Amino acid sequence: MPNQIFTAGLHNMADQVYFFKSFFRNIFKKGFEWEELFRQTYLIGYKSTGIITLTGFILGIVLTLQSQPTMKEFGAESYIPRMVSVSVIREIGPVIIALICAGKVASGIGAELSSMNVTEQIEAMEVSGANPVQFLVVTRILACIVMIPLLTIFADAMALVGGFTATILSGDITAKLYFTNALTILDYSDLLPALFKTILFGFAIGFVGCFKGFTSNNGTASVGLAANSAVVTASVWIIIIDAIVVQVTNSILYS
């Protein structure tokens, strides 16, 4: 039994490597589907903007309100903007937004592609002289790689706005002071690893969604299954990537 699980795992891994290779090769094939890429970037960005705005904004408020009592005790209230901006931009923003997008985007892609698979639409594309990997997979993964970082930057900005809102509710601070406080503390060692991380998150979300959808079994039950396992797998990937990137950037930047 453990033997079977092991071989099944190996098979799955081999499938993923193969899928990645076919994705990568098809990026550079002629006949790139620009139109579909723009449509996908628009859809992924547009569909998630609402929830991302809300999440970012509330994140900023909550972080500020929660740290206020403790910081007050130490007379360190003026550090709150810096604390919020550093923690949101370095860690909380990218991870939370990626997890939300795993729930929204990866599951959407998984369900869409697996339902296309079940209803023979992918085969229909093949016989229509299109390359389904190029049309469906390349565009979606690239769209995620572009949009997840943009959404994260947007959410980070909303978190600062939320933090500012919470601060003026409880005290007197000008917008100028708040934002200079929050932003001057940041330097490239905060921004670059965070950006790099979100690009990887974007790739993970797109890749897992496409892989689960594209390789799903026949039958309508597999649509739900593909969506579900896309979310779970993408979330696990995000956590793992986060852990690895922290180690790598620490060893590069601080040693």
Place this chain on the structure above:
Amino acid sequence: MEAEKVIEVENLVKSFGTREILSGISFNVHRGENVVILGKSGTGKSVTIKCIAGLLKQDEGSLKVFGEDVNELDEDALKALRCRLGFLFQSAALYDSMTVRENLAFPLKRVLKIKDKAEIESRCIEVLRSVGLEDAIDKMPADLSGGMRKRMGLARTLIVKPEIILYDEPTTGLDTITSKEISSLVLEMQEQYDATSVIITHDIPCAKITADRVLILHEGKCLAEGTYKELENSDNEFIRSFFK
């Protein structure tokens, strides 16, 4: 002189897991010919034509389309071959996220490489008229009825005027009048464009109208082959039962 063979199937074997679906079928299809495949549900008719289109890989046997072995073609050659081949799916397989117009434009842009908007539009309207669906051009597939979806799938297959057309049950779920129209459309493709057709059907009137030759599949083998008349009057009780 006999016409050129465009599809050559020889000793085709295909299994899923341990279940053998096709256990060695052989037949040829000549240019300009309409071949109807009959057979009970689940005998592997759809599997056979999916192998011909290179969507499924056979386990054994050889399969040539236009004289080329489908399984030995590289990606680009297979793509080129598929541009000459039309496939009507049993389930219509319309693209859910696109309108009827976009569904029709999809193969036009890729197979015939037509970029001109006006030309795409006029071809869409022309083909929709031939299946009686002019009004549906801006609809989404989800808003079409079952029969409309079927006709829409047919329109998407025929719009690029393929040399070989594989129809998987073109008339199933349609009323008798529309079925007759679809059958004459199949004949029209043969007469006007010299198209070669393989038609899977359970619809005997459709088979009668369209077939130059009929093939009966049974338990993974070709049970019989001949003209409609010959098989209809066959001595074999089982073969005759298909035509009742």
